[in-house]
Amino acid sequence: MPRNNSEIRTRFAPSPTGRLHLGHVLAARVADALARQSPAGKFLLRFEDIDAPRVREIYYQNIIEDLEWLGLHWDEMPLRQTTRTAAYEAALARLLGKSLVYPCFCTRREIQDEWANMAAAPQGPEGPLYPGTCRRLAASEREAKIAAGTPHAWRLDSQLAATITGPLTFHDLRFGTLAANPGLLGDVVLARKDIGTAYHLAVVVDDAFQQITHVTRGEDLLPSTHVHRLLQVLLELPEPEYLHHPLVLDEQGKRLAKRHDALAIAALRESGQTAAEVLARVNAEFQPPLRTSWHR
Numbered sequence: 001m002p003r004n005n006s007e008i009r010t011r012f013a014p015s016p017t018g019r020l021h022l023g024h025v026l027a028a029r030v031a032d033a034l035a036r037q038s039p040a041g042k043f044l045l046r047f048e049d050i051d052a053p054r055v056r057e058i059y060y061q062n063i064i065e066d067l068e069w070l071g072l073h074w075d076e077m078p079l080r081q082t083t084r085t086a087a088y089e090a091a092l093a094r095l096l097g098k099s100l101v102y103p104c105f106c107t108r109r110e111i112q113d114e115w116a117n118m119a120a121a122p123q124g125p126e127g128p129l130y131p132g133t134c135r136r137l138a139a140s141e142r143e144a145k146i147a148a149g150t151p152h153a154w155r156l157d158s159q160l161a162a163t164i165t166g167p168l169t170f171h172d173l174r175f176g177t178l179a180a181n182p183g184l185l186g187d188v189v190l191a192r193k194d195i196g197t198a199y200h201l202a203v204v205v206d207d208a209f210q211q212i213t214h215v216t217r218g219e220d221l222l223p224s225t226h227v228h229r230l231l232q233v234l235l236e237l238p239e240p241e242y243l244h245h246p247l248v249l250d251e252q253g254k255r256l257a258k259r260h261d262a263l264a265i266a267a268l269r270e271s272g273q274t275a276a277e278v279l280a281r282v283n284a285e286f287q288p289p290l291r292t293s294w295h296r
C-alpha cells in the first residue's frame with residue numbers, strides 16, 4: 001500500500017516470555033509518542049515469540065491487558081513472529097545463496113573450550129565472540145556433518161558480508177549518525193539450532209515487512225543495530241531511522257529484568273498506582289525528541 005513519506009511507523013516488540021515491567025512501558029511509550037508526532041502515524045505491536053521454549057500463551061494476553069490498562073493503543077493487527085517462519089527461511093536462503101552464512105555445529109561447551117585454548121578470545125561488547133571454528137570447515141566436512149544429521153545453527157560470515165557492503169552508517173535520533181561496525185558481535189547466529197531462526201534475522205525482516213520507519217528500543221540493543229544495518233543492505237531492505245532510548249534502572253542502578261517483579265505493571269496496578277502515575281514515571285525518564293529538532 002503506498003503511504004505518505006512523512007508517516008511515521010513505529011513498533012513495540014515485546015517477547016511473551018514474562019510480564020511487562022516499567023522498562024517495557026518506557027519502550028512502548030517512546031514508540032507510541034514518536035508515531036503520534038505525525039498525523040497519520042502508526043504504532044504497531046509485534047510479539048517476538050520465536051523463542052518457543054520460553055514463550056507462554058498467557059503472556060500474550062497479559063501484555064495486551066497491561067497496554068490497554070496504560071491506555072497505549074496500537075494500530076493494525078498485532079504480528080506474531082511465529083507466523084513469519086517462511087519469510088525468515090527465505091531471507092536465510094538468500095544469504096546462503098550468496099555464501100554469506102555457514103552451518104555451525106559447535107555446542108556451547110565446544111565454544112567455551114575453544115575460548116579457553118585461545119591466547120586471546122575475540123571480544124565483543126557483551127563478552128567473547130564466536131571464534132569462527134565452523135567458518136573454517138571444508139565444504140566436504142560441512143556436507144558430511146549435515147548428511148549425518150548433526151544439529152546445526154547458521155551463522156553470518158560477518159567479515160565477508162562487510163567486504164560486500166563496504167562501509168555503512170545508521171542514524172539515531174539521540175546519538176546522530178554512527179558508523180556501523182559489522183564485526184562488533186562477530187559471526188552472529190541467524191538461525192538457532194533449536195528454533196530455526198534468531199532475533200537478528202527476524203527483527204530485520206519484520207521491521208521491513210511492517211514498514212517500520214523508526215525503530216525504537218533500549219540502548220542495550222545498540223550493538224545489535226550494527227548487525228541489523230548489515231543485514232538490511234544484504235537483503236536489500238529499507239533503512240529505518242533509529243532511536244535507542246535509555247533504560248529504566250532500579251535503585252541499584254541495574255537495568256530492570258523479568259526478576260524485578262515489584263516493578264511489573266500488574267504489581268504496580270495492584271499496589272494502587274494509576275496508569276497516569278506509571279506513565280508519568282516513564283515520561284520523566286525519557287521522551288523522544290520532537291520532530292522539529294530532527295536533522296540528518
Ligand code: GLU
Pocket residue numbers: 013014015048203216217218221
Ligand atoms: N523483543 C525485544 C525485547 O523484548 C525487542 C527487540 C527490538 O525492539 O528490536 O526487548
